[in-house]
Amino acid sequence: xxxxxxxxxxxxxxxxxxxxxxxxxxxxxxxxxxxxxxxxxxxxxxxxxxxxxxxxxxxxxxxxxxxxxxxxxxxxxxxxxxxxxxxxxxxxxxxxxxxxxxxxxxxxxxxxxxxxxxxxxxxxxxxxxxxxxxxxxxxxxxxxxxxxxxxxxxxxxxxxxxxxxxxxxxxxxxxxxxxxxxxxxxxxxxxxxxxxxxxxxxxxxxxxxxxxxxxxxxxxxxxxxxxxxxxxxxxxxxxxxxxxxxxxxxxxxxxxxxxxxxxxxxxxxxxxxxxxxxxxxxxxxxxxxxxxxxxxxxxxxxxxxxxxxxx
Numbered sequence: 053x054x055x056x057x058x059x060x061x062x063x064x065x066x067x068x069x070x071x072x073x074x075x076x077x078x079x080x081x082x083x084x085x086x087x088x089x090x091x092x093x094x095x096x097x098x099x100x101x102x103x104x105x106x107x108x109x110x111x112x113x114x115x116x117x118x119x120x121x122x123x124x125x126x127x128x129x130x131x132x133x134x135x136x137x138x139x140x141x142x143x144x145x146x147x148x149x150x151x152x153x154x155x156x157x158x159x160x161x162x163x164x165x166x167x168x169x170x171x172x173x174x175x176x177x178x179x180x181x182x183x184x185x186x187x188x189x190x191x192x193x194x195x196x197x198x199x200x201x202x203x204x205x206x207x208x209x210x211x212x213x214x215x216x217x218x219x220x221x222x223x224x225x226x227x228x229x230x231x232x233x234x235x236x237x238x239x240x241x242x243x244x245x246x247x248x249x250x251x252x253x254x255x256x257x258x259x260x261x262x263x264x265x266x267x268x269x270x271x272x273x274x275x276x277x278x279x280x281x282x283x284x285x286x287x288x289x290x291x292x293x294x295x296x297x298x299x300x301x302x303x304x305x306x307x308x309x310x311x312x313x314x315x316x317x318x319x320x321x322x323x324x325x326x327x328x329x330x331x332x333x334x335x336x337x338x339x340x341x342x343x344x345x346x347x348x349x350x351x352x353x354x355x356x357x358x359x360x361x362x363x
Contacts, residue, residue: 055316056350060337061095066128066136066322067339067346068284069110069177071118072329073363078337078346079118079155081107083138084128088118088153091346101158105146109177109227109284109325112361113152113209114184120151120160121175121188135342137322141174141193148172148190150207150214163211170219173200177227177284177325182360183254184209187217189224189238204238204266206255215255218266226285226295226325230308231357237271239282239295244274246282246293246306271310276300284325288354289333296323296338303338320345328356 060078065085070078076093079100088101088110100118109121125142149165149172165172178188185208192200203219204227217236226239229251236249236257247268249257259267271293274280281298288294291308302317303326322342329335330348333355338347 057318058348058350060093060346060348061091061097062343062345064089064097064339064344064346066138066341067344068108068325068341069120070325070327070337070339070346071110071112071363072327072335072337078327078329079110079363080339080346081110081120083108083123083126083341084136086125088120088158099158100155101153101160103151103153103160105149106142106174107151108175109188111178111180111186112359112363113180113186114361115209116155117209118153118155119163119178119180119186119209120153121178122149122151123174123176123191124148124193135321136344137342141195145193148175148193150175150178150188152209163209164207164214167203167205167214168216173202176202176225179227179229180360181229181251181254182233185254187227187229187236187255189227191223191225191241204236204249217249217255217257218259218268221266225283228285228287228293230287231289231291235308237285237287237293238268239285241281241283241298244276244280244282244297246271246285246295246310271308272306272313275304275306275313276315283323286326286328286336287357288328288352289357290354291357292354294326294336296325298322298324303336316349318347319343328352333358
């Protein structure tokens with residue numbers, strides 16, 4: 053696929069969670085900086101909110117606020133080729149939580165830090181459904197000699213209810229809904245697999261029996277082979293799942309049934325997230341986290357899915 057790539061900003065501190073705004077700007081998180089950040093089309097960078105910890109996934113809710121998955125923070129290293137990447141739970145880890153940010157004032161509050169009696173460890177990505185609730189993933193945290201198993205959850209914007217969709221789950225990362233809202237997808241980082249649940253109601257899914265490890269059905273398994281890892285995702289208007297791909301560096305495009313797969317290579321082994329925006333939803337904004345950049349890929353062949361609560 054021939055692409056027109058434009059660099060919008062550089063010098064970002066592990067950017068993730070991009071949201072294309074209707075004024076042409078992109079709101080994203082800088083995980084290592086601990087901020088929600090706005091980037092204008094001319095590349096100007098400004099802080100919207102200083103959240104601390106490790107703000108990770110982000111989405112606009114029905115009230116116009118930005119809802120943040122905060123993973124509590126990482127320790128980082130820089131590889132010999134300059135790739136900046138997380139390696140473990142932060143020494144000053146502040147706990148996982150879901151936060152709500154007022155875009156106009158930068159003020160934020162905490163909605164959840166536990167679900168059904170267990171503390172959140174590393175909330176990662178978030179998507180809103182048409183009912184005004186949201187699904188979110190908790191990747192867990194890795195330490196020197198052990199790691200957590202995470203989960204998939206459902207929450208509401210008033211903070212009074214959060215429920216378990218599936219738990220425990222191995223390294224759940226990106227999360228998205230199909231165009232009709234009837235399928236919930238998530239990406240498993242370590243196995244580079246995409247899984248799906250059939251949605252039966254708001255915060256309700258059908259679960260498969262054994263041998264499914266968590267009740268989901270597998271759509272794709274490590275299509276790129278050795279060393280590949282999956283990160284966050286977006287869905288296009290045809291229902292294809294577009295997954296930011298680590299190590300191979302780029303975007304893996306998987307059809308809803310998993311039978312068709314392709315890969316768009318990008319110059320960063322830590323290509324972590326993407327969103328659609330721009331004219332006709334055919335611009336893909338991508339976070340290249342290892343090099344600290346936000347780029348735009350213009351004239352994407354399939355327009356992106358319009359979110360339930362676009363910016």
